Amino acid sequence: MKRTLLAAALLGAGLLSACSMTGPGNLKVHEAVLYGGAQERVVWVYGTLQGSASSVKLGSQSADLRAQVSDPIATPGSLSVNGKATYREPTATLPAQVTVTRQGSAFTVTPASGAQISAVYYTDGQSWTRLNGTIGTVGGTRVDGLKGAGQLTDDEARVLSDTLRPQGPLAVAVLANQPAPALAVEPTPTEHLRSDLYILSSVPTAQVQPPRPLPGTPTTPTPTTPTPGGNVTVTQIATGTNANTSEAGVQVAATASAASSLYARAYGRQSSVPTPPSVTGRTLIGVFLGQRPTGGYGVQVVSASSSGTQLTLRVRLTAPAPGAILAQVITSPWAIVSVPGSYSAVTVIDENGQPLPTATGGGQVR
Template structure:
């Protein structure tokens, strides 16, 4: 009796040891490796659970529990949840800088990429543009949906990833040569029927600078003294790495004061564009959001009006949303706008009409 039981147990153990992980039906694995401002490996697992409520696979040597997909911005039709999340995530190895991008006030770009890769994409935090060339100056762009056409991403993956990277201010994404990145293909057990791999470099804090001459591009003049009237404003520059720790509003009506604003805005960057000339009857306002612990925060002037000698700027404040992929670095978003005329007072409000809070840092946008 004991010998029979022992033999049965040994046979069962041998059968189990010889079995490999079966995984879901029609298994496909697609991954994107993010470098630069975001060091993360994001893996979509496609498959059919069949009659079972769950199954598992091994990704990178770790067993991952697969179940029905969950509600999440990164969830893509046909995929399964991995350990209760829409995607499986792993860190990527550090990679030296591969991309340099600046945007000018005309909407043209100066791009340099230290890699034999592919397309470069840009977002102002709201929409995406694919640049018409991976390198050069005066480069234009074409509006696109998310990151469509990037590497081996499907359209659904490109849209989901593009949406997750929005609301972080101005950033650029370059398609890298997969052979040049330090992380090898993801080991998967069982072997998937389809495996796709894309490598991207994320560059946060793309600044907007003056046109190539450094001169201000003026807007259509508007009379500043029109009571309750709208005022035309021009965005001179913007970015996400100011040398400012707390939220602040700074006003410049002289050339010296404008130089001070530029030094604050570009104080943490290796290079600063030339300071444009300020006409004697114009005002430049700098709105600084203050230091934040991650990317995903932004500030943009959306309107200007004047009444009784008081200039009121309306700003849209951005913060990272649920499921967004934030750049893991300290940021300090800012914007500089030029307005015709001078004013006895400058006020800044958000899109709900609430006063912009100054003196706030290292916290949430309020």
């Protein structure tokens, strides 16, 4: 008798729970299932609220749906889930699906045995490229982020692109299969889209891209000796997130041997170390942030000024926003720039004027 009453009570509770799921009108669920460098399922929920709130069941979790909150990964028309822009849960570890190496404007793509890859995207931390193939040595086409990847809407592709881009260089492989189990949703949505993406962090670069001036800096030739004072033309040489150092610092190179030492520090964890540019009449300066726990950190030199033989670099530091989708890999961001002339001392400050660790001459940190 007691067992019968208990079973009836449990059944009643289950029916009550099911009835309490007042899903929004025209419920739609869109998933981005991430593997590799970022192991989580990101779910956007869309629909028309029944009053000020509605509820659904996502997986084993009951979710309260309300008007969307302000968040970098919120998309137009989506609803907040338990006070967050999306519903998120971890995904199981997936064996490596692909390796990608960049060399100049070409890429070498090697899928793992059995991997089903329909497209590969790459970001160097500044822009996005869609590779022109999924195996072998291929070129790439500049694209507007992850637009067209899997079943992502344009808005979902945009927010994912904006979140992942600062963590470059990285690659995103679009999987044609669905390794993770399906997400159960109650009530049944009118639309359920899913995109499975493998994130490959710290894509190695076997060749430095040609130097390009930073935005807003002059492109006319400048003297090879320090000016008495004022702005100095600074040329960005390369940036990365996987330096061969865990320590923060600034490294200066005014000779060929010092330049080689600087490049070994920046590229030492990659498949090959590029040949540094000539330092004749110029100085190379590397700014290293040291070890960081995830992707999303970076450094960019935004300006330079001199006073006699004293050089000051101003840098912009970036860090991940709270709740951002992050590559779960230890990084070590860096930037290398070139300036005309030689200097007896180099100081690096952030945008608030606070100093970073400094070094002088010979490519040695001190």
